[in-house]
Amino acid sequence: MSFSRPNFSEATNTRLRLKDYSPFSGMCVTCLDGCPGYCEIGRSAIRGREYIYPKPYGKVTSGSQKDYPVDFSHFNINGTCVGAQGVAADPDVATFPNVDIELRLGDIKLRAPWFTTGLGSTFIARDNWEGVAIGSALFGTMVGVGENVCGVDPEAEFRNGKVIRSPEMERRIRLFQEWQRDGYGGVIVQENVEDSRFGTLEYVIEQLGIEFVEIKWGQGAKDIGGEIKLPDIKRAKQLKDRGYIVFPDP
Ligand code: SF4
Structure with a gap:
């Protein structure tokens, strides 16, 4: 039994010709000679891997359609009639406004x-x-700046292969710092392989006051680096010059 549903999704604007399909491949139970190819296999045969990007590109965040067999809805949180934990067992004290979920993670x-x-x-x-x-x-929580922000910033400046200024990274960090209250929360900046070559963490720590970082070997969703689509050849050449793999070679 498959928990996934391959080969068609509204995320990719694809569908099947038939209602019945193979659960393994996601293909119609009879794949018809002459079908225009409504599904991901059919579309990608013409447009290549471009077609398996969720659409419209750059305007959506995507959720998995895998129907996991266990989720939090399978558990119940039951209260107790006796005593209390984390608060006095007093109905005038154990009230909603007194709920406190503050946390310390080291100095955070x-x-x-x-x-x-x-x-x-x-x-x-x-x-x-x-x-x-x-x-x-x-609210006083943490927010993460993901990878490649300096490298993909068109206005970023580099010297000897190291980033010395990135207006987009500065904007992101300053926005949080301007609105931060009472020292709660913070910004975590990620570093992947390309960021480490650019010296991204050195830049944000030394020049932008960042204290929390995350070093990445791959990505949770993919185990390899990410990829983006570029709008024009000028941007493709710029990123190629910065050391990114650009395909096809501009
Ligand atoms: S090509 Fe057409 S018939 Fe074949 S699996 Fe895709 S939608 Fe179904």
Whole structure:
């Protein structure tokens, strides 16, 4: 039994010709000679891997459609009639406004025990940074700057292969710092292989006051580096000059 549903998804604007399909391949139970190819296999035969990007590119975040056999809805949290934990067993004290989920992680003060995933160099992350960063700062949690932000920043400046200025990275960090309250929360900056070559962490620690970092070998979702689509040849050449693998070679 497959928990996944391969070969068609509204994320890729694809569908099947038939309602019945093979659960292993996701192909129609009869793949018809002459079908225009509505599915991911059919579309990608013409457009290549471009077609398996969720659409529209740069405007969406994507969720998995894998139907995991166990999730949190399978558990119940049951209260107790006797005693209390973390608060006095007193109905006038154990009230909703007195709930306190503050946390200390070493020297990091958090008003709530969570932080955002790394919002990296993608357009969707860039375009929504302001709300996420200011919200996290006001609430007192942590927000992550993902990988490649300096490398993909068109206005970034480099000297001897090292980043010396990135307006986009500066914007992101300053926004959080401007709205941070009482020292709660913070910004974590990720570093992948390309960032380490650019000296991204040295730049953000020494020049932008960053104290929290995450060093990456791969990515949780992919185990290899990420990839982006570029809008024009000028950007393709710029990133090639900065050392990125650009395909096809501009
Ligand atoms: S090519 Fe057409 S018939 Fe074949 S699996 Fe895809 S949608 Fe179905």
